[in-house]
Amino acid sequence: MEQQKSKSEREFIADAVKQTFVGLAQANQNERKPAPLSKLVVGLECGGSDGFSGISANPALGYASDLLAALGGTTILSEFPELNAVEQNLIDRCETDEIAEKFAQLMRSYSRRAQEVGSGFDMNPSPGNIRDGLITDAMKSAGAAKKGGTSPVTDVLDYTEQVTRPGLALLCTPGNDVESTTAEVSSGANLVVFTTGLGTPTGNPISPVIKMATNTPLARRH
Numbered sequence: 001m002e003q004q005k006s007k008s009e010r011e012f013i014a015d016a017v018k019q020t021f022v023g024l025a026q027a028n029q030n031e032r033k034p035a036p037l038s039k040l041v042v043g044l045e046c047g048g049s050d051g052f053s054g055i056s057a058n059p060a061l062g063y064a065s066d067l068l069a070a071l072g073g074t075t076i077l078s079e080f081p082e083l084n085a086v087e088q089n090l091i092d093r094c095e096t097d098e099i100a101e102k103f104a105q106l107m108r109s110y111s112r113r114a115q116e117v118g119s120g121f122d123m124n125p126s127p128g129n130i131r132d133g134l135i136t137d138a139m140k141s142a143g144a145a146k147k148g149g150t151s152p153v154t155d156v157l158d159y160t161e162q163v164t165r166p167g168l169a170l171l172c173t174p175g176n177d178v179e180s181t182t183a184e185v186s187s188g189a190n191l192v193v194f195t196t197g198l199g200t201p202t203g204n205p206i207s208p209v210i211k212m213a214t215n216t217p218l219a220r221r222h
Helices: 009-027 057-070 087-093 097-116 127-131 137-148 177-186 216-221
Strands: 041-046 074-077 153-157 167-171 191-196 209-213
Touching (some): 041 057, 041 137, 041 177, 057 074, 057 137, 057 167, 057 191, 057 209, 087 137, 097 153, 177 191
Parallel strands (some): 074 167, 153 167, 191 209
16 A cells, blocks of 8 residues: 555545455454474564573573474574674584575674674673673673574574574574564564563564563563
8 A cells, every 4th residue: 555646644544444354354264273393483582681581581492492493393593793702603503514604694794784884793782781781792692692592503594584494593683672573573483482681562463472581570570
């Protein structure tokens, strides 16, 4: 729909509402059916991290990621700025030299572009991260990478590039929650598990986003 081509704002909104209800009617015709784990694609996300993120929720999610990968499912680890300083570990886990080189090339390109606009991966920790103990990019990255467990890296994807192989995939996205979650779903994630220590409102209109608290006070509050 294009607002510039509509006769009036009222007609534009009415048409949008009508098309929405038509789409809902079509969606309601779908029926739930059993599906194998190979159909499950889980986005691994973190945001509003605290000092416990790399100790509790992220390793727990990484363990679940390993189980899913072993059973033929797919997981997506994104936020490349938050993988800065742990690149070698991930490169060593890549199944092929081509996959490892693609990851290294995307990291170098992203870092260079960030520096060109006056930023850099070293500026990744947010004020909230720093206040809660994640004072360097290396500390934040070491914890963030734990969401990917210890499985081999089966693929490396550029922003919104589609998942085609089971196992753990690395997806090049910004560290921002919204852009990263959106890219994971765009690449094929039909579920996102989002770890957080400070809390975050980020969700997605297409795929469910499950929040996992890293600490007891946050879990009790929500």
